[in-house]
Amino acid sequence: MPRAPEVKVRLNPLLEKLRRGPQVTLPKDIGLIIGFTGIGREGLAVDAGTGSGFLAISLANICRRVVTYEWREDFVKLARANIERSGLANIELKHADVFGGIDESEVDLITLDLAEPEKALPHVARALKGGGFVAAYLPHAEQVSRFVEAVRGSGEFEEPFTLESIVREYLVRKEGFRPENKGITHTGYLAFARRKMR
Numbered sequence: 001m002p003r004a005p006e007v008k009v010r011l012n013p014l015l016e017k018l019r020r021g022p023q024v025t026l027p028k029d030i031g032l033i034i035g036f037t038g039i040g041r042e043g044l045a046v047d048a049g050t051g052s053g054f055l056a057i058s059l060a061n062i063c064r065r066v067v068t069y070e071w072r073e074d075f076v077k078l079a080r081a082n083i084e085r086s087g088l089a090n091i092e093l094k095h096a097d098v099f100g101g102i103d104e105s106e107v108d109l110i111t112l113d114l115a116e117p118e119k120a121l122p123h124v125a126r127a128l129k130g131g132g133f134v135a136a137y138l139p140h141a142e143q144v145s146r147f148v149e150a151v152r153g154s155g156e157f158e159e160p161f162t163l164e165s166i167v168r169e170y171l172v173r174k175e176g177f178r179p180e181n182k183g184i185t186h187t188g189y190l191a192f193a194r195r196k197m198r
């Protein structure tokens with residue numbers, strides 16, 4: 001049987017240097033996180049779980065400092081090698097369970113790319129500075145509902161909002177301009193919440 005053509009995954013020069021292990025956060029979703037939180041060069045970000053480190057490294061490329069938590073030793077090794085490949089020196093990788101606690105305080109942004117992010121919420125609320133953001137990246141709508149309910153129930157955050165980035169690539173050819181037949185149709189939803197001012 002003829003093999004179906006593979007879907008093109010567009011990265012960027014920084015991410016092209018890295019190796020992929022578990023499902024990575026892609027540029028379209030990284031763009032939403034940066035764009036809607038305004039995290040920048042003075043910012044401290046905490047990220048969990050690290051996975052291949054794509055999101056942590058992308059944040060470190062624009063932030064003052066990133067601390068990223070990963071509980072699996074094999075992914076810690078992979079991410080450590082990717083951090084080296086990135087050439088960035090402002091990322092700290094912790095081999096730790098984020099559900100057990102977040103050591104940092106006065107954090108500007110916490111990203112949670114893992115199942116059941118609500119389990120980290122009490123630690124997130126303690127670690128974020130007033131006005132800081134949490135962004136949970138979730139493939140399923142049911143996970144978003146559970147997370148958003150937990151955010152509302154905590155009373156520690158402003159009203160959350162949830163976004164999805166739908167990106168289509170186009171063929172631009174002599175015979176016509178049209179969308180590609182294949183593409184990445186779904187990655188995940190991004191649920192954002194802002195820590196109330198203390």
Ligand SMILES: C[S@@+](CC[C@H](N)C(=O)[O-])C[C@H]1O[C@@H](n2cnc3c(N)ncnc32)[C@H](O)[C@@H]1O
Binds near residue numbers: 049
């Ligand atoms: C989908 S991957 C994250 C990919 C990452 N955002 C990237 O761009 O490469 C999810 C990771 O979360 C880790 N993880 C899940 N629960 C965790 C926890 N409680 N503490 C730390 N890491 C966790 C998993 O081992 C896995 O490596």
